[in-house]
Amino acid sequence: MERKSYYLIILLVAFLICIGVFWFQFNNDVATFIMINETEVAEGGSFSGMLVDAYGYGVANQTITFHKPGYQMGTIVDAQTDENGQFTIKNAEYLPDAGKDNYYGDFTFAGHDKYQGCTYEGNVTVVPN
Secondary structure, three states: HHHHHHHHHHHHHHHHHHHHHHHHHHOOOEEEEEEOOOEEEEOOOOOOEEEEEEOOEEEOEEEEEEOOOOOOOOOOHHHHHHHHHHEOOOOOOOHHHHHHEEEEEEEEEOOOEEEEEEEEEEEEEEOOO
């Protein structure tokens, strides 16, 4: 009988260690990713994106920074994620004199609390109507 109790205690300790490791990973230094649903948008149109964590959950109420078409690289604007981690850019601007720089890009999340920062490598090109 003592031997069975000993094994049960060992299993219980192993289970608690596994739960602790999972809890720690889930609540500390979680990787994030930005996903954007378009690569091209019409002038005046809109496009959406989502900030998700490594577990596939949307990251709510966070700031995503980016630059608009033709703006100098130092000019950054932002959008906020909603309760599901989604954000929308409305009324896409097309600047006739911007040439190949008619795109939204450098989408970045700086990181916050338990979430690591990330950058979306692609751009969303604006095409004239």
